[in-house]
Amino acid sequence: xxxxxxxxxxxxxxxxxxxxxxxxxxxxxxxxxxxxxxxxxxxxxxxxxxxxxxxxxxxxxxxxxxxxxxxxxxxxxxxxxxxxxxxxxxxxxxxxxxxxxxxxxxxxxxxxxxxxxxxxxxxxxxxxxxxxxxxxxxxxxxxxxxxxxxxxxxxxxxxxxxxxxxxxxxxxxxxxxxxxxxxxxxxxxxxxxxxxxxxxxxxxxxxxxxxxxxxxxxxxxxxxxxxxxxxxxxxxxxxxxxxxxxxxxxxxxxxxxxxxxxxxxxxxxxxxxxxxxxxxxxxxxxxxxxxxxxxxxxxxxxxxxxxxxxxxxxxxxxxxxxxxxxxxxxxxxxxxxxxxxxxx
Numbered sequence: 001x002x003x004x005x006x007x008x009x010x011x012x013x014x015x016x017x018x019x020x021x022x023x024x025x026x027x028x029x030x031x032x033x034x035x036x037x038x039x040x041x042x043x044x045x046x047x048x049x050x051x052x053x054x055x056x057x058x059x060x061x062x063x064x065x066x067x068x069x070x071x072x073x074x075x076x077x078x079x080x081x082x083x084x085x086x087x088x089x090x091x092x093x094x095x096x097x098x099x100x101x102x103x104x105x106x107x108x109x110x111x112x113x114x115x116x117x118x119x120x121x122x123x124x125x126x127x128x129x130x131x132x133x134x135x136x137x138x139x140x141x142x143x144x145x146x147x148x149x150x151x152x153x154x155x156x157x158x159x160x161x162x163x164x165x166x167x168x169x170x171x172x173x174x175x176x177x178x179x180x181x182x183x184x185x186x187x188x189x190x191x192x193x194x195x196x197x198x199x200x201x202x203x204x205x206x207x208x209x210x211x212x213x214x215x216x217x218x219x220x221x222x223x224x225x226x227x228x229x230x231x232x233x234x235x236x237x238x239x240x241x242x243x244x245x246x247x248x249x250x251x252x253x254x255x256x257x258x259x260x261x262x263x264x265x266x267x268x269x270x271x272x273x274x275x276x277x278x279x280x281x282x283x284x285x286x287x288x289x290x291x292x293x294x295x296x297x298x299x300x301x302x303x304x305x306x307x308x309x310x311x312x313x314x315x316x317x318x319x320x321x322x323x324x325x326x327x328x329x330x331x332x333x334x335x336x337x338x339x340x341x342x343x344x
Contacts, residue, residue, distance in 0.1 A: 008048060016028045084324075086296050101266045110337070114138045205326065288313060
């Protein structure tokens with residue numbers, strides 16, 4: 001594993017440096033993701049151990065939790081109705097995209113449903129296997145969706161923000177303003193323990209949710225142990241990028257072209273409809289349009305919340321929307337599939 005992981009890290013680091021020179025958003029994730037994905041699809045033997053992905057998720061989850069002070073939680077509570085509406089919209093969007101994928105590609109119902117469900121790739125693959133779907137095609141669809149989301153939304157949001165889109169920035173900052181060595185050691189220990197407990201309980205995204213919840217609770221209580229050093233957050237992004245990129249194997253290239261083209265078309269439609277929904281919610285509520293685009297996009301917690309952090313948008317809002325959606329989808333995906341098949 002080390003022989004295939006170290007070259008992946010070296011390539012990812014060089015790609016991140018190139019993205020910094022090119023001034024792209026999320027250079028420490030986009031560079032590693034696209035460089036390792038291209039290399040793997042061309043036949044390079046690059047891998048990322050599970051521990052690297054978990055370390056990256058821990059860094060992101062902990063960094064996000066430090067934004068949730070008591071006033072921020074109070075502000076989020078006032079928007080619970082909009083969060084619930086966004087979750088319902090995402091679920092309906094996934095159902096519609098699944099029906100469209102089935103029509104365009106000719107794949108079976110189960111594969112179409114789990115391929116377009118707006119949930120985590122690993123969770124959807126597990127559910128797909130339980131319900132007799134083609135797991136390899138479901139995994140390929142979610143890999144392509146993640147790449148399309150990460151490769152488009154950060155660029156679009158930053159471009160629009162740079163052209164006067166949206167009135168100012170969302171003023172959310174972490175409660176802990178400096179790095180304290182002793183406090184950082186304690187923070188690492190308690191958040192890692194939470195992640196290990198949730199992993200043992202088989203909670204999805206345990207290495208994001210566990211540290212996020214613990215850091216959130218400490219921050220909401222006014223406990224300021226330490227902020228995370230920037231190098232930790234960048235390393236976390238790099239690990240996540242490599243973990244995502246190494247999913248793209250030569251077998252991915254040979255997946256049925258019609259199916260992959262259909263997935264890309266359906267993903268593009270969901271991105272456009274989610275963006276339209278975000279504009280509508282922002283116009284009604286007065287929330288920042290960039291924040292709402294990230295909060296309602298069909299991306300993952302880490303990628304979209306990181307984009308919000310880099311662009312100085314509403315990190316707690318984006319995180320809250322995606323966490324609630326993830327929980328709702330994971331808990332309700334089974335009954336939703338049964339209902340969907342009856343209707344279909």
